[in-house]
Amino acid sequence: SRDRNPVCLSALTVSCPADPVASPGRTCLLILHLLNPSGHHDILLVVVSYTCSQPSHAAAICSSTRYKFHRKDHLSPREEPWPGVTILKPLIGGDSLLATNLESFFTMNYPLYEIMFCIQNANDPVIPLVNELVAKYPTIDTKVFIGGKKVGTNPKINNLQPGYEAAKYDLIVVSDSCIRMKEDTLMDMVHNMTARVGLVHQMPFTCDRPGFVSVLEKVYFGTAHARIYMCASLLGINCATGMSALMRKGPLDEAGGLRAFGCYLAEDYFFAQTFLNRGYQLAVASTPACQSADTGDVIGFQKRLIRWAKLRIAMVPFTILMEPVTECLLLGALGALAARCLLQVDLIVFYLLHVLFWFLLDWLMLSVVQNTSLPFNKFEFVVAWLLREAYAPILFLRAIWDPVIRWRHGVFKLRWGGVAEEVPAPVPPADDAVKVKL
Numbered sequence: 001s002r003d004r005n006p007v008c009l010s011a012l013t014v015s016c017p018a019d020p021v022a023s024p025g026r027t028c029l030l031i032l033h034l035l036n037p038s039g040h041h042d043i044l045l046v047v048v049s050y051t052c053s054q055p056s057h058a059a060a061i062c063s064s065t066r067y068k069f070h071r072k073d074h075l076s077p078r079e080e081p082w083p084g085v086t087i088l089k090p091l092i093g094g095d096s097l098l099a100t101n102l103e104s105f106f107t108m109n110y111p112l113y114e115i116m117f118c119i120q121n122a123n124d125p126v127i128p129l130v131n132e133l134v135a136k137y138p139t140i141d142t143k144v145f146i147g148g149k150k151v152g153t154n155p156k157i158n159n160l161q162p163g164y165e166a167a168k169y170d171l172i173v174v175s176d177s178c179i180r181m182k183e184d185t186l187m188d189m190v191h192n193m194t195a196r197v198g199l200v201h202q203m204p205f206t207c208d209r210p211g212f213v214s215v216l217e218k219v220y221f222g223t224a225h226a227r228i229y230m231c232a233s234l235l236g237i238n239c240a241t242g243m244s245a246l247m248r249k250g251p252l253d254e255a256g257g258l259r260a261f262g263c264y265l266a267e268d269y270f271f272a273q274t275f276l277n278r279g280y281q282l283a284v285a286s287t288p289a290c291q292s293a294d295t296g297d298v299i300g301f302q303k304r305l306i307r308w309a310k311l312r313i314a315m316v317p318f319t320i321l322m323e324p325v326t327e328c329l330l331l332g333a334l335g336a337l338a339a340r341c342l343l344q345v346d347l348i349v350f351y352l353l354h355v356l357f358w359f360l361l362d363w364l365m366l367s368v369v370q371n372t373s374l375p376f377n378k379f380e381f382v383v384a385w386l387l388r389e390a391y392a393p394i395l396f397l398r399a400i401w402d403p404v405i406r407w408r409h410g411v412f413k414l415r416w417g418g419v420a421e422e423v424p425a426p427v428p429p430a431d432d433a434v435k436v437k438l
C-alpha cells in the first residue's frame, strides 16, 4: 500500500470528487476511481502509460514484418501503365555523398519520370555536379531551377516552388538531398499509391556507412524512431516525415499548391494532414528511406533531432507529455515505482528486466528494418543504444528550453500550431547544416 511504500508518487495523487458530473476532468477522475477504488490514481496513470507504451514494440514489429517492409509486390506484372512522376529535389550545399545520392535518381528502374533540381543559391557548389549528371544521362528528363521563389517562410518550399509550378505529372515526389534510391524504390512507392491513398512516405532509415555517427543514426532510426513511426502509421496517426514522400498533385493544388504550406517549417506534417482531411489515407512504402548524408559529428545529429522535437512540440503540444513516457529509461523508472507500490516488486530488479526486455525488442526492431546483416557489431550496438537512450530526455528538454530553430541559413520561431516566423538575425553559422565540401 502507499503507506507502507514511501516511494509512491504521492505528489501526483488526486482525490476523487464528490460530484463527478460537473466537468470532463471530474468525470475522468470518477472513471479512474471506478477503475481503481483504492484511490491511487497516480499509480493507475503510470500503469496505464506503461501498458500503452510497452506493447508499442510488438505493434511496430508486427506491422513492419507482417505487411510492410521489404515486400516486392511491385515487381509482379501490372496491367495498367506506370503513371508519370515529377521528382522535386531541393538542394542547398552539398557533401561528399551527394553525388552518389543524386546519381541514384538517374539509374532507377521506372519508365516515366522527370527530375526537377531546385538549387537555392546561384553560387552553390552543387551546380556543376548537377550539370555533370544531367550531361551524363541525356535520356533522363531533367530541369534545373536556381534561386527559388519566395512564397512563404519555409526555405525548402521557396526553393521547390519553381519546380512545382513546372511539374508535368499528377504524382510528385519531394525527395531531400540526403536520399539515395534503389533501382526499384520509386516503383515500390507508386505501387503503394492505391486509389484510397493520397501520400506514400518512406520511413526514415539510413544507408550503411562507416563511422560511429552512422551507427548512432541507424540505431536511432531503426529502434525508437521506427517503433513510434510504425505504431503511429498502424493507428492512422499522422507522423509522415517529408524527406521522401510521393503525393497526388490534385489535392495539393486544391489546397492552394505548395505555396499554401510555405508558412510552416514542418511542411511534411501539414502535407499529410491535408490528405487526411480530404479523406485519403497515408501509406508507408515497403522500402525504408536510405538517408546518406555526411552529418559530421554526434552533435550535428543531435541538433537535427532537437530541431525536429521543436517542430513536434509546436505542432502537437500533447507530445510534451506523451513523448517522455515512450522512452525506455523514464518509462522503466515509472513502471518500477508502480510495480513496487502495487506488487511490492523490487525496484532494481523490475527496472533492469524492463531495460533488458526493451533492449532486446529494439534489437529485433532494428533487424527487421535493416533486413540484412548490420554493418556494426553487438558491442557498438550496445554503446550506441545506451547513448541514445541516455541523451533522448536531454535533447527533449533542450528543445523545450530553447524554441528558436536554426535551419541551414535561417533562424525561425514557431507559434503554437506550427506557423513559422523568420527571426531577423545576422546570418549565423548553420549549426545543423552539412558542412563537408564536395
Ligand SMILES: CCCCCCCC/C=C\CCCCCCCC(=O)N[C@@H](CO)[C@H](O)/C=C/CCCCCCCCCCCCC
Pocket (backbone or CB within 6 Å): 052, 053, 056, 225, 228, 229, 231, 232, 237, 238, 239, 240, 241, 242, 243, 266, 267, 268, 269, 308, 309, 311, 312, 316, 318, 319, 322, 323, 326
Ligand atoms: C494524438 C497525439 C498523440 C501524441 C503522442 C506523442 C508520442 C510521441 C512520441 C515520440 C515522437 C517521435 C515521433 C517520430 C516521428 C517524427 C519525426 C519528426 O519529428 N519529423 C518532423 C520533421 O520531418 C515532422 O515534421 C513531424 C511529423 C509528425 C510529428 C507527430 C508525431 C506524433 C506521433 C504519435 C505517435 C503515437 C504512437 C504512440 C505509441 C506509444
Ligand SMILES: O=c1ccn([C@@H]2O[C@H](COP(=O)(O)OP(=O)(O)O[C@H]3OC[C@@H](O)[C@H](O)[C@H]3O)[C@@H](O)[C@H]2O)c(=O)[nH]1
Pocket (backbone or CB within 6 Å): 089, 090, 091, 092, 120, 155, 156, 159, 175, 176, 177, 178, 241, 242, 243, 244, 265, 266, 267, 268, 304, 407, 408, 409, 410, 433
Ligand atoms: O534552406 C533550406 C533548407 C533545406 N533545404 C532542403 O530541404 C531538404 C531537407 O533539409 P535538411 O536535410 O537540412 O533537413 P532535415 O533532413 O532535417 O529535413 C526534415 O525536417 C524539416 C522538414 O521540413 C523536412 O521535410 C524534413 O525532411 C534538403 O534537401 C535541403 O537541401 C533547402 O532547400 N533550403
